[in-house]
Amino acid sequence: MRSLVVISLLLALVAYLFSELTRPDLLLVGTITVDLVDQDGQRPGGAVSYAAAVLKAYGIRACVVTVAGPDADLSVFRGHELHVVPSPSTLTFEHSYAWFGHQRKLRVTANPNITLSRRHVPRHCQRARTVILGPLTLHELDAASFLEYDGLWDQLYRGRQAVGLMAQGFQRRLAADGRVLPLQTPSPQLLAGLGHWRRVTLFLSDVETETWAEDWLGLVVGAAERVLITRGAQGATEYNDTGVTAIDVVPVDKVKDTNGAGDTFATGYMLALSRGLADPAHHAAWAASRAVMQPQSCKPQCAGDLIAGHVPPWGPADRLAGAWRGLAEVGLGLVEAAAREGLAALMHVRRLPAGALAAAVARAAESELDGEGTLGEGELGRVRSGAGGGHGKGQAKGQAKGGSAGGKGHVLSGQEGAGASVAEARRLREEAAAKDQWQSAGR
Numbered sequence: 001m002r003s004l005v006v007i008s009l010l011l012a013l014v015a016y017l018f019s020e021l022t023r024p025d026l027l028l029v030g031t032i033t034v035d036l037v038d039q040d041g042q043r044p045g046g047a048v049s050y051a052a053a054v055l056k057a058y059g060i061r062a063c064v065v066t067v068a069g070p071d072a073d074l075s076v077f078r079g080h081e082l083h084v085v086p087s088p089s090t091l092t093f094e095h096s097y098a099w100f101g102h103q104r105k106l107r108v109t110a111n112p113n114i115t116l117s118r119r120h121v122p123r124h125c126q127r128a129r130t131v132i133l134g135p136l137t138l139h140e141l142d143a144a145s146f147l148e149y150d151g152l153w154d155q156l157y158r159g160r161q162a163v164g165l166m167a168q169g170f171q172r173r174l175a176a177d178g179r180v181l182p183l184q185t186p187s188p189q190l191l192a193g194l195g196h197w198r199r200v201t202l203f204l205s206d207v208e209t210e211t212w213a214e215d216w217l218g219l220v221v222g223a224a225e226r227v228l229i230t231r232g233a234q235g236a237t238e239y240n241d242t243g244v245t246a247i248d249v250v251p252v253d254k255v256k257d258t259n260g261a262g263d264t265f266a267t268g269y270m271l272a273l274s275r276g277l278a279d280p281a282h283h284a285a286w287a288a289s290r291a292v293m294q295p296q297s298c299k300p301q302c303a304g305d306l307i308a309g310h311v312p313p314w315g316p317a318d319r320l321a322g323a324w325r326g327l328a329e330v331g332l333g334l335v336e337a338a339a340r341e342g343l344a345a346l347m348h349v350r351r352l353p354a355g356a357l358a359a360a361v362a363r364a365a366e367s368e369l370d371g372e373g374t375l376g377e378g379e380l381g382r383v384r385s386g387a388g389g390g391h392g393k394g395q396a397k398g399q400a401k402g403g404s405a406g407g408k409g410h411v412l413s414g415q416e417g418a419g420a421s422v423a424e425a426r427r428l429r430e431e432a433a434a435k436d437q438w439q440s441a442g443r
């Protein structure tokens, strides 16, 4: 009897290791673009094309799922397993440079408006160890679908995945004439894309987040596994369970062009993370530094060329080591979850009810329109206090901080009660409009 149990456990282990060895390394999802640049015509662009070029440099053959029309240049995906969702046109961005090339204005002139979701992804690609999502517009990608499982078998089949969301596109909207305009608070698409289980590694830049009140940042950080905000020449910031860490840039002799630096950072980070490298953030900064040493004229194809050869390819031994790590993490996760549940019960911390975040955003947007109340503060308090209702704001905050199982107290403590007022939000928006500061997409 006992030997039967041992034998089935061993068989399960062998099956697990075998399935880990045969799993695709990476799934990359997002729409490719045609970028019209005034001086030198037309070239492919978008987060996925930079990510694909960088992945190739790492020696990774990824599953790529993209939307493209007949006019798209798909050469940047050569060497990957490509699945194209056909469309009459390709997402087209018209770039015009102002401020002597430092400020970029963007306008969408063709938009397939197809929402990519997990159902567009072939079954075997859904099992990829690492998933990178790179939406460029609000409606282009159903990020939450990649976090959902169709039952227990699907959960076992797809197993633990590292999910990276390059969310720049979720923080801008299109004006009626196609101009790309920044959003001032986290979009419902972004919040939905983080799911319920704090599994997502979120990448944004300072351009998207500079107008966020501290509380919004706290909310997003609390809902993600980690958040990385890139800051151009100032490096980046990582928010995670350890706290807030500044990440220095890796200096280079000459910065030739910063296009794709953010996408390269995110791709390098996710690869380092899934390979278990000691310091993924530093590795990501190094990868980004290689990308800015390349001139714009050869991008996106050449974005990863200086990375190639510096990182040994990932062999079966590494995959097995990764599988062991995964197994250990699952074990530790179970222990930790049990401990956390116990702690939570002890401290009466409540879990957020499903849909609470999205509802709070919708309410905040409404009250902003009505011109009453403060942006977010009351709503955030209500969200934090969970379904319980009847909690004072102070107590809600106390709970959010006390719930150090989430480990995010420090993020909220900085500017206690500093929710930006509607007037403040309006002022920021007017300022932005006055400067005619359209979203700059460089980072």
Ligand SMILES: *[C@@H]1O[C@H](CO)[C@@H](O)[C@H](O)[C@H]1NC(C)=O
Pocket (backbone or CB within 6 Å): 111, 113, 115, 139, 174
């Ligand atoms: C794209 O489709 C969504 C619905 O899926 C719609 O709300 C949105 O307005 C569309 N955007 C454009 C630019 O057509």
Ligand SMILES: *[C@@H]1O[C@H](CO)[C@@H](O)[C@H](O)[C@H]1NC(C)=O
Pocket (backbone or CB within 6 Å): 226, 238, 239, 240, 241, 242, 243, 245, 281, 282
């Ligand atoms: C948080 O980020 C820092 C900087 O990248 C890193 O050193 C630390 O290990 C991270 N902690 C967790 C729990 O991921």
